[in-house]
Amino acid sequence: MPFDVNQKRCQRYYFKTGGTSATAVGNASKNFMNVLVHAGTDARGQFFRPTMMRASPTFAANGSFQILGQINQSISSASDITLADGGGVSLNMSALTCELPSGSTAGHNGILRANGDADAFFEFISEL
Numbered sequence: 248m249p250f251d252v253n254q255k256r257c258q259r260y261y262f263k264t265g266g267t268s269a270t271a272v273g274n275a276s277k278n279f280m281n282v283l284v285h286a287g288t289d290a291r292g293q294f295f296r297p298t299m300m301r302a303s304p305t306f307a308a309n310g311s312f313q314i315l316g317q318i319n320q321s322i323s324s325a326s327d328i329t330l331a332d333g334g335g336v337s338l339n340m341s342a343l344t345c346e347l348p349s350g351s352t353a354g355h356n357g358i359l360r361a362n363g364d365a366d367a368f369f370e371f372i373s374e375l
Contacts, residue, residue, distance in 0.1 A: 266366045277360060308367075322345055
């Protein structure tokens with residue numbers, strides 16, 4: 248079976264980006280997704296996965312993150328990045344929310360990225 252076909256079959260159950268799985272140069276500042284301030288300390292974004300998962304996945308983030316752009320804030324803890332509204336928008340995309348340490352103007356946007364942390368990652372699991 249070709250590698251790409253087998254990889255997509257595996258990604259229906261598990262997908263991780265960033266951290267030790269990142270192959271791009273400069274993964275200590277890897278961009279994860281665009282976010283938009285919904286209200287006050289709530290910034291939201293959509294994370295698209297390369298393969299449709301078999302069911303709505305669980306989500307975990309680990310590492311140090313920051314948002315650059317109009318928001319310009321560091322995220323206090325990776326646990327402040329969670330699935331928004333259950334996250335179940337579709338099987339190849341999850342809605343995520345970031346709890347900002349201080350309020351920001353609704354409608355401001357930015358890029359959620361690793362804050363100098365080469366081990367920062369997002370992980371989605373949809374096991375049987």
